[in-house]
Amino acid sequence: MKAVKRIHGRAIPFGRRNVDTDLIIAAVHLKTISRAGLGRHAFETVRAEPGNVFADPAFAGAPILIAGENFGCGSSREHAAWALADMGIEAVIAPSFSDIFGGNAYRNGIAAVVLAQNAIDRLLDAAWRYPLTVDLEAMIVSSPLGHRFTFEMDPFRRDCLMEGRDEIALTLSHEDAIRAYEERTVP
Amino acid sequence: MSRGARTLYEKIWDAHVVARGEDGTCLLYIDRHLVHEVTSPQAFEGLRLAGRSVRRPDLTLAVADHNLPTTRRVDANGNRLPIENAESAEQLAALEANIAEFGVPSIEATAPEQGIVHVVGPERGFTLPGTTLVCGDSHTAAHGALGALAFGIGTSEVEHVLATQTLWVRPSKTMEVRVDGRLGFGVSAKDLILFIIGRIGTAGGTGHVIEYRGDTFAEMSIEGRLTVANMTIEAGARSGLFAPDEATFAYLKGRPMAPQGEAWEHAVAAWRELATDDRAHFDRSVRIDATEVAPTVTWGTSPEDVAPITGKVPEPDSFADPARRAAARKALDYMGLTAGQMLRDVAVEHIFIGSCTNSRIEDLRAAADVVRGRKISDSIKQALVVPGSGLVKRQAEAEGLDRIFTEAGFDWREPGCSMCLAMNPDKVPPQGRCASTSNRNFAGRQGPGARTHLVSPAMAAAAAVTGRLADVRELVKP
Ligand code: SF4
Numbered sequence: 001m002k003a004v005k006r007i008h009g010r011a012i013p014f015g016r017r018n019v020d021t022d023l024i025i026a027a028v029h030l031k032t033i034s035r036a037g038l039g040r041h042a043f044e045t046v047r048a049e050p051g052n053v054f055a056d057p058a059f060a061g062a063p064i065l066i067a068g069e070n071f072g073c074g075s076s077r078e079h080a081a082w083a084l085a086d087m088g089i090e091a092v093i094a095p096s097f098s099d100i101f102g103g104n105a106y107r108n109g110i111a112a113v114v115l116a117q118n119a120i121d122r123l124l125d126a127a128w129r130y131p132l133t134v135d136l137e138a139m140i141v142s143s144p145l146g147h148r149f150t151f152e153m154d155p156f157r158r159d160c161l162m163e164g165r166d167e168i169a170l171t172l173s174h175e176d177a178i179r180a181y182e183e184r185t186v187p
Numbered sequence: 188m189s190r191g192a193r194t195l196y197e198k199i200w201d202a203h204v205v206a207r208g209e210d211g212t213c214l215l216y217i218d219r220h221l222v223h224e225v226t227s228p229q230a231f232e233g234l235r236l237a238g239r240s241v242r243r244p245d246l247t248l249a250v251a252d253h254n255l256p257t258t259r260r261v262d263a264n265g266n267r268l269p270i271e272n273a274e275s276a277e278q279l280a281a282l283e284a285n286i287a288e289f290g291v292p293s294i295e296a297t298a299p300e301q302g303i304v305h306v307v308g309p310e311r312g313f314t315l316p317g318t319t320l321v322c323g324d325s326h327t328a329a330h331g332a333l334g335a336l337a338f339g340i341g342t343s344e345v346e347h348v349l350a351t352q353t354l355w356v357r358p359s360k361t362m363e364v365r366v367d368g369r370l371g372f373g374v375s376a377k378d379l380i381l382f383i384i385g386r387i388g389t390a391g392g393t394g395h396v397i398e399y400r401g402d403t404f405a406e407m408s409i410e411g412r413l414t415v416a417n418m419t420i421e422a423g424a425r426s427g428l429f430a431p432d433e434a435t436f437a438y439l440k441g442r443p444m445a446p447q448g449e450a451w452e453h454a455v456a457a458w459r460e461l462a463t464d465d466r467a468h469f470d471r472s473v474r475i476d477a478t479e480v481a482p483t484v485t486w487g488t489s490p491e492d493v494a495p496i497t498g499k500v501p502e503p504d505s506f507a508d509p510a511r512r513a514a515a516r517k518a519l520d521y522m523g524l525t526a527g528q529m530l531r532d533v534a535v536e537h538i539f540i541g542s543c544t545n546s547r548i549e550d551l552r553a554a555a556d557v558v559r560g561r562k563i564s565d566s567i568k569q570a571l572v573v574p575g576s577g578l579v580k581r582q583a584e585a586e587g588l589d590r591i592f593t594e595a596g597f598d599w600r601e602p603g604c605s606m607c608l609a610m611n612p613d614k615v616p617p618q619g620r621c622a623s624t625s626n627r628n629f630a631g632r633q634g635p636g637a638r639t640h641l642v643s644p645a646m647a648a649a650a651a652v653t654g655r656l657a658d659v660r661e662l663v664k665p
Contacts, residue, residue, distance in 0.1 A: 017510045018389060018489055022629040027608045031254065031274035033228035033281045045631050068510055070390040073423070074629060076325040077226065078341035096390060099359075099425045100325060104341035154357070155210050167343070168237070171351045174206045174214060178353055181205045181216050 001109050003164035007090045007134040010062035012053050013127040014046075015120075017068030019094075021101070024072070024080040038079055039086030061087075064132055066124055067094040069117070072101025081108040091134040093141060095120055106157040107167065111136060119149040136162055192464035194361050195428050196396045199336040199461070203319050205353055215356050217348050218318035219335070221304045222249040222291065224282040225610070226323030230346035231285040241289045242352045248313055249286045249293035251279050252303045253610050257573050257600035260297050267297055275611065289349075302576020302602040305329040305543035309413060310576055312442025316431035316458040321348055326543050326626065328419040332412035333439065334431035334461055336396075339420065360470040362395035362424065366403040368477035373660040375553065376411030377545060377624065377643035379403070379475075380418045381483040385493035387473055392424025395471065398463060399429050403477040409438040410549040417544045418626050421490040430462040484530055484622075484656055485641040487518035488630045494530060496646070496658045502526040521630050522638050523618065530656050533640070537621035538563070538570035538597075538651040539633070540644055542607035545624035546575030548582050550644040554624075555588045557648035557662055563596035564654030570597045571613060573605040597651070609634045622650035 029041040047054050065084070071094040072080060081104040084092070091111040105112040113134055115123070119141075123132060126143040133142045136158060141149045160167065171178075193201070206214040227249075234240070241247060254275035262268055270276040279296065286293045294300050294307065301307075305326055308314040316334035321327060323345040330337035340354070348354055364383060370376075384391070397419055404412065412429050419427030429435075436455050439445045446454045481495035492515070494501065503515035503526060519526060524533065540546070540554050551574065563570050572592045574580040580602055583589055589599045606613040607625040609632070615621045617636030624647050625632075628639040640656060649659040 017514060020629045022632050026631050027610050030225050030610060031278050033278060035229050070393070073389055074325070074627065076323060076339035076341050078343060081341070096393060098423070099393060100339055100341060103344065107341065107343040156208055156212050167355070168347055168350050171214065171347065171353060177206045178351065
């Protein structure tokens with residue numbers, strides 16, 4: 001997978017809370033047997049709303065999405081992460097993420113960045129006019145208006161993102177431990 | 188993870204650690220892996236591209252459920268009928284090709300044992316106490332009803348488990364949801380879990396594993412526990428656990444994939460040790476009095492938007508949190524409801540009794556008890572009963588439940604996910620309103636524009652015969 005260290009560009013000021021995976025990608029689009037091509041179906045119900053941010057040409061291809069708490073709740077469908085990645089999203093900034101989405105995100109090269117709601121509110125305002133930068137190395141989200149918000153990230157996930165690591169290969173380096181466990185416990 | 192007194196979760200965790208990462212993340216051994224057609228094609232593709240094989244096919248079980256139409260699957264001669272939707276057919280074909288190529292055991296789409304993965308796992312005895320169990324579906328939490336540490340995973344993780352039979356997992360915090368007291372007449376496990384989600388919110392369990400404790404759960408049937416554990420994910424937690432007890436053992440004994448003979452005795456002895464130790468610590472604790480719970484319905488587009496059937500559609504302004512107020516306003520708009528409206532006055536035209544939450548035999552019996560001797564209301568356009576598995580269907584037919592439903596005007600269908608997520612032809616039309624026993628009332632979940640009210644099987648039956656959301660306690664007497 002592609003390594004991501006620093007993400008810079010427009011940020012879609014979506015802001016909605018409890019963005020569920022059905023909203024990100026509706027079930028009718030889950031019938032694909034490949035990972036690519038889901039981006040054009042992302043946020044379909046939102047895109048049908050008049051004046052929605054996704055229809056704003058200023059945010060076409062934006063690499064960052066800003067949302068409210070509990071982003072990615074609902075199903076375990078990784079299609080949600082694939083759809084975001086296919087749209088060009090490399091970072092989602094929200095006050096909290098569902099556990100499953102948090103995992104699916106980093107495995108698909110998307111940084112799930114947690115910031116407090118008041119920081120999010122300021123970024124939502126700034127994002128209408130200015131690009132944002134998510135720096136994974138320094139763990140800072142910044143804007144040209146002088147905002148600098150630091151965030152924390154699970155070190156393992158951050159490494160995976162920054163190095164574009166293949167997790168299965170990493171695990172297979174523990175083959176001896178897996179075999180020993182199986183000999184000990186699995187009939 | 189911990190010393191001294193441990194919770195059920197910590198015991199299962201400790202027993203499955205293969206390796207430890209630096210920050211507490213552990214490589215856990217996975218004992219059981221359920222595979223279905225929607226979240227697996229890209230995982231098998233990944234294996235193929237990397238030249239990897241399935242490490243432990245013997246610990247894996249595949250079954251198709253999400254896409255299958257619930258209409259007849261074989262013709263009069265027993266030959267399989269084609270699936271009309273080309274993409275659904277392709278996904279099913281991909282699963283069948285993959286399980287053949289990688290040698291994964293499976294239940295065929297037309298076999299009598301076919302059903303929704305989360306109904307099939309417990310029913311076959313594939314799900315066992317003290318095991319780690321995963322599936323590429325968030326309602327995998329259901330299997331926690333039997334004391335398995337079960338959680339939903341994404342497709343990359345499906346690939347990881349297929350290749351390595353392990354997963355890197357971060358330990359969760361522990362949360363106890365303790366419910367004591369007796370559920371009232373007409374109040375089911377579904378009403379209770381909706382009530383719990385309403386209390387703690389859809390993000391209430393985020394980062395935690397929930398253990399359901401207290402005498403209400405001790406007295407609850409395994410089927411009721413499956414309903415509760417199933418919707419743990421709607422409370423934000425990835426897994427929900429029940430300590431295995433005599434009811435668990437009685438349920439599992441003799442199931443085809445459960446241990447038999449002497450191995451059974453050994454297994455039960457080990458399972459008895461799993462319960463949370465007396466002085467074990469929970470990071471969070473929530474207490475609920477079961478007698479407070481009424482038959483419950485959802486009014487909005489999030490499972491936390493719940494109210495008792497005797498209540499009203501809330502005023503968005505009654506919520507303290509501004510974000511919740513905005514969400515409620517949007518939800519009422521989507522749902523076509525007015526604040527202050529009595530829930531009992533809300534007319535519905537679609538009924539769905541099914542899904543991995545409420546499609547087991549007890550659920551069908553509860554619905555049939557309400558329907559018996561009645562007809563569905565003239566205003567109902569579509570009323571489906573979709574059993575969770577072929578075996579549930581057979582059992583129901585042996586008990587004559589199918590006749591009760593069909594004589595009342597319900598459609599009696601083949602097992603599958605069906606109208607729970609509308610991937611197959613079973614959908615609610617735009618602006619159609621459905622009383623549904625499924626688990627998610629998200630916008631568009633049951634079809635674009637569909638309006639979903641989550642209810643128990645008895646309440647769905649009550650809605651079917653009255654044509655509106657109705658209090659089941661007014662239709663049947665104790
Ligand atoms: S019935 Fe619904 S929730 Fe359950 S596995 Fe199927 S789609 Fe998922």
